Amino acid sequence: xxxxxxxxxxxxxxxxxxxxxxxxxxxxxxxxxxxxxxxxxxxxxxxxxxxxxxxxxxxxxxxxxxxxxxxxxxxxxxxxxxxxxxxxxxxxxxxxxxxxxxxxxxxxxxxxxxxxxxxxxxxxxxxxxxxxxxxxxxxxxxxxxxxxxxxxxxxxxxxxxxxxxxxxxxxxxxxxxxxxxxxxxxxxxxxxxxxxxxxxxxxxxxxxxxxxxxxxxxxxxxxxxxxxxxxxxxxxxxxxxxxxxxxxxxxxxxxxxxxxxxxxxxxxxxxxxxxxxxxxxxx
Amino acid sequence: xxxxxxxxxxxxxxxxxxxxxxxxxxxxxxxxxxxxxxxxxxxxxxxxxxxxxxxxxxxxxxxxxxxxxxxxxxxxxxxxxxxxxxxxxxxxxxxxxxxxxxxxxxxxxxxxxxxxxxxxxxxxxxxxxxxxxxxxxxxxxxxxxxxxxxxxxxxxxxxxxxxxxxxxxxxxxxxxxxxxxxxxxxxxxxxxxxxxxxxxxxxxxxxxxxxxxxxxxxxxxxxxxxxxxxxxxxxxxxxxxxxxxxxxxxxxxxxxxxxxxxxxxxxxxxxxxxxxxxxxxxx
Numbered sequence: 133x134x135x136x137x138x139x140x141x142x143x144x145x146x147x148x149x150x151x152x153x154x155x156x157x158x159x160x161x162x163x164x165x166x167x168x169x170x171x172x173x174x175x176x177x178x179x180x181x182x183x184x185x186x187x188x189x190x191x192x193x194x195x196x197x198x199x200x201x202x203x204x205x206x207x208x209x210x211x212x213x214x215x216x217x218x219x220x221x222x223x224x225x226x227x228x229x230x231x232x233x234x235x236x237x238x239x240x241x242x243x244x245x246x247x248x249x250x251x252x253x254x255x256x257x258x259x260x261x262x263x264x265x266x267x268x269x270x271x272x273x274x275x276x277x278x279x280x281x282x283x284x285x286x287x288x289x290x291x292x293x294x295x296x297x298x299x300x301x302x303x304x305x306x307x308x309x310x311x312x313x314x315x316x317x318x319x320x321x322x323x324x325x326x327x328x329x330x331x332x333x334x335x336x337x338x339x340x341x342x343x344x345x346x347x348x349x350x351x352x353x354x355x356x357x358x359x360x361x362x363x364x365x366x367x368x369x370x371x372x373x374x375x376x377x378x379x380x381x382x383x384x385x386x387x388x389x390x391x392x393x394x395x396x397x398x399x400x401x402x403x404x405x406x407x408x409x410x411x412x413x414x415x
Numbered sequence: 416x417x418x419x420x421x422x423x424x425x426x427x428x429x430x431x432x433x434x435x436x437x438x439x440x441x442x443x444x445x446x447x448x449x450x451x452x453x454x455x456x457x458x459x460x461x462x463x464x465x466x467x468x469x470x471x472x473x474x475x476x477x478x479x480x481x482x483x484x485x486x487x488x489x490x491x492x493x494x495x496x497x498x499x500x501x502x503x504x505x506x507x508x509x510x511x512x513x514x515x516x517x518x519x520x521x522x523x524x525x526x527x528x529x530x531x532x533x534x535x536x537x538x539x540x541x542x543x544x545x546x547x548x549x550x551x552x553x554x555x556x557x558x559x560x561x562x563x564x565x566x567x568x569x570x571x572x573x574x575x576x577x578x579x580x581x582x583x584x585x586x587x588x589x590x591x592x593x594x595x596x597x598x599x600x601x602x603x604x605x606x607x608x609x610x611x612x613x614x615x616x617x618x619x620x621x622x623x624x625x626x627x628x629x630x631x632x633x634x635x636x637x638x639x640x641x642x643x644x645x646x647x648x649x650x651x652x653x654x655x656x657x658x659x660x661x662x663x664x665x666x667x668x669x670x671x672x673x674x675x676x677x678x679x680x681x682x683x684x685x686x687x688x689x690x691x692x693x694x695x696x697x698x
Contacts (some may be wrong), residue, residue, distance in 0.1 A: 143444035240529040241582035251441050265524075273556070274584045300428055301556040312568075328544055 137218045138225040143274045146188070148229050148276055157278070158185035162277035164268060164306075168193040168208040168322035169217045174314035175194055177221040183279045189218055190227040190271055192234065201295045201406070205357070207322050208325060224388035227275070234270060245292050245299075248385050252288050253409065258374045264289060265296050269303065272302050279305040283312075285319050287396065287411045291385060311410075319410045326406040335386050337369030338401050338410050345377065346397045346412040355379035355388050355395065366401050382413065384407030419473070420501045421508040429471070429510050433558055442470035445560035445587075447551060450474040451491040451605035452500045455595035459564045460504040462592045466562045472501050473510040473554055475517065479546030486688070510558070517553060518650045526552055528575050528582075531668050535571050535681050536692065539658045545573060548579050555585050562588040566595075568602050570679065570694045574668060578686070594693075600626065602693045609689040617686060620652030621693050625682045628660065628694040635674045638662035638666060649684050658683035658690070665696065 135146060140146050148159060161184035163176050163256060173189075180187040193212055198204035211228060218226055242262060248254075249261035272406040282290045290308045297306055314322045318332075319341040327335055341362040348358040362377040369409045388395040393415040421430050421670060433443060444457050456472075456671035464472040476499055481487035500508055525545060531537075532544035562676060565573045573591045580589055595603045600622040601615075610618055624645040631641040645660040660682040662671045671678040678697040683690060 147586070213626075238578075239582050240531060241579045242527040244525040244527065245523050246525065249523075268583045270582075273586065276559075276586070295521075296524045301521050301553045303430070303556065303559070315686065 133146065134219050134222045137215060137223045139215065139223055139227060141269060141277065142233055143229070144170040146225075146274055150188075150277075153186050154302075158227075159187065159279075160184050160186045160275065160277040162188050162190065162267060162280045163223075163272065164190045164192075164271050164280065165214075166193045166207065166322065167214045168210050168325070169214045170312075170320045170322060170324075172283055172285065172309075172320035173223040174217060174221050175312050176283055176309040177218065177223050179283050180279070181222065183281070183307065183405065184277070187221050187222075188225045188227055188275055188277065190229075190275075191265065192229055192271075194234070194263060196235070196266050197260050197317060198263070199257055199259055200211055202257070203252045203323075205375050213352070214408045227271075227402065234267065245296050245298065247297055248288070248292050251385055252380070253400060254288070256385075256400065259291050261289070265292060268293055269296065269300065272297065272304050277304055279307055281307045281309055284310045285410065287382075287398065288385060291383065311403045313339065319407060319408075321359045323406055323408065327403065331403050331406070334403060335408060336368035337366055338399055338408055339373065339412075341369070342377065342397045342412045343397045344411050345379070346414050349395060349397065349414050351381055352387075352391045355391065359397070362397070362399065366399070371401040371403050373402045374400065379414070389415065416506045417502050420498060420506045421473070421587070422498065423461050423471075423508050423510045426510060426512070427514055429508075429557055432508055433471075433560075436469050437621065441469065442562075443467050443469045443558065443560040444469050445473065445554065445558045445563045446506075446599070447473045447475075447554050447563065447565065449476045449490065449605065450497045451493050452497045453595075453603045453605060453607075455566055455568065455592075455603035457500060458567055458595050459592040460501065461504050462590070463562070463564050464505065465588065466564070467493040467560070469507045470505075471508045471510055471558055471560065472506050473512075473558075473649065475510075475550065475554075477517070478514055478544060479518070480543050480551050481541055481546070482542055485540070486606075486609075491605060504514065506640055510554075516520050517550065526579065526608065528579050531571070531578055532627055534668055535663070536657060536683060537571070539657050544572070544575050548575060551576055552579065552583065552585065555580065555587050558665065560587055562590055564590045564592055565591075567591045568693065570592045570665075570681065572670060574666065589640050596622065601606070602691075604691065606691060610686065614686050617653035618691060619686065620649055621682055621691055622685050622695075623646040625660065625680045625693050625695045628662070629680045632662055632671075632678060632680065632697050638671050638678065645680070645682065654684040654686050657687045658685065662697070 161180035187358040345362040400409040444463035492539040516559040683692040
C-alpha cells in the first residue's frame with residue numbers, strides 16, 4: 133500500500149524537506165503540474181521515479197501564465213483527487229503553494245524568452261510563456277532538483293524551459309516525457325474535461341489531422357501544404373477555429389519549409405470555449 | 416604571503432570548485448565585480464572573508480548592462496592588476512568568464528524588474544538594470560553561494576538584487592557593503608580613472624552636494640528643495656549636466672516628499688564623457 137505524499141505549502145518547507153533528503157545523499161526529481169492530474173501526468177511521475185530517489189510533484193495553477201479572458205478562474209482545482217492519484221504512483225511530496233506564497237506583495241520580477249516564445253502558442257497567448265517561465269524558474273530554484281520532467285504535449289514549453297534553464301545556468305537536467313493518448317488518439321489534457329460528449333467526439337480530429345500531416349511530410353510532402361490540409365480537416369470535423377498548424381524544427385522551433393529535415397507538426401484549435409493543442413514528431 | 420586566487424574561466428569549472436568546497440563543509444561568499452578593482456571592491460572582499468570560508472570574486476564587464484553609446488568598449492579591463500589586488504585580501508578564486516561563456520550563441524532569456532528598475536539610473540540608462548539582473552542571476556545560479564556582497568555606491572542596484580533574488584527564490588543572502596570614499600569625499604568608482612586632474616577636482620562636488628542635501632533633509636528641510644539646491648550646486652561646480660538628484664525611500668525607492676521618513680539622497684551627473692553616481696543615507 134503506497135504512502136500518501138507529504139503535502140508542502142511553502143517554499144521554506146519545501147527547502148527543509150529537500151535539505152533532509154540531500155543530507156541522506158538522495159537525488160531529487162521535480163514534476164511541475166497545474167493539477168487536475170490525468171494519466172499523462174502519472175506517466176511523468178513514473179518516469180521521475182526511475183530518475184531519482186525522491187519525486188516531488190508541484191501542483192500550482194499559475195496565474196502569471198493565464199491571459200485576460202483565459203480560463204484561470206475555471207481551471208479545474210482537484211487537490212484531494214490529485215493527491216490520491218499521486219499516492220498511487222508513490223510520489224514522495226506534493227508542493228501545493230498558494231498564489232500569495234509564489235507571488236507575495238511587491239513582487240516585481242519578469243522573465244522573457246525571445247524567439248522561441250514568440251511563435252506557435254506564444255503568438256496566440258501573449259505573455260503565456262513569460263508567466264510559465266517565471267513560475268518554473270521559481271520552482272526550480274526553490275527545489276533545486278537534479279532533474280525536472282515536463283510532458284511533450286506542451287512541446288514548445290519544454291523547449292523554452294530547456295532554453296532558459298541553460299541561459300540562466302539553473303543547475304538541473306530537463307527531461308521530456310512522451311504524450312499519453314486516449315485509445316482514439318486524443319492527447320490527454322486537463323482541459324479535455326471541459327468537453328461535452330459531442331465535443332469529445334470532435335476533439336480527436338486535432339490529433340488525427342496533425343498525424344496525417346506528419347505522415348505526409350514523412351513521405352516527402354510539402355510541409356506548408358500538409359499544414360493547410362490539416363487546418364481544413366480540423367475545421368471540417370467541427371472545431372470552431374484553428375490557431376495554427378505548422379511544421380517546425382523540433383529544437384529551434386523555426387518554420388520547416390522542406391521535407392527531409394528534422395521536424396515536428398504542431399497544432400492548436402478551439403472547440404467552443406476550449407483550446408486544445410497537440411503535436412506529432414516527424415521521425 | 417597570501418596565495419594568488421585560482422583563476423576560473425568557465426561555469427563548469429566554477430561549479431567544480433564550489434562542489435569541492437561544499438564537500439568539505441565550507442561556506443561560500445561571492446563578490447560580483449566588473450574588475451578595475453579599487454579599495455571599495457577590496458573592502459567588499461574583506462567583508463566577504465568575515466561571512467564565509469571561501470570568497471569568490473567575479474570579474475566580468477557585462478555587455479548586457481551597457482546601452483548603445485555607453486562605455487562598454489572603453490571600460491577599463493585590468494585583469495592582471497585585479498588578480499594581484501585580490502591576492503592582497505586573500506580571495507580564493509576569481510571567476511573571469513568571457514562574454515561568449517556567459518552569453519553563448521542562441522541566448523534568448525531576459526529578466527526585468529518592474530518599478531524599482533524604472534526610476535533613478537533606470538530612467539537614464541534604459542535596459543541597464545535588466546542586463547545587470549540577468550548576469551547577477553547567472554552568477555548566483557552558477558556559484559550558488561551562501562552570501563553575495565554588493566557595494567552601496569550602486570544602492571539602487573543592491574535593492575533591485577534584493578528584490579529579484581527574493582522573487583526568483585534564489586537561495587542566497589544578499590549583503591550590502593558601505594561606500595568607500597577618497598579623503599575629500601569622492602566615492603570610489605572604477606570610472607574615476609576616466610577623469611582628468613581638473614575633472615577630478617570638480618568631481619567631488621557630487622558627493623558634497625548630496626551630503627549637504629542629506630544634512631538639510633535630516634535637519635527637517637524639504638526634500639525637493641534640498642534636491643534642487645544640490646542640482647544647482649553640482650552644475651555650478653563644473654559638471655556638464657545632472658541626470659537626477661532625488662530623495663527616495665531606501666527600500667521601495669519611492670520618492671520622499673517630507674522630512675522625517677526613512678530616506679536616502681541619490682544623485683547622478685555627467686562630467687565630460689563620464690557619468691558619476693553617489694548616494695548618502697538620511698539616518
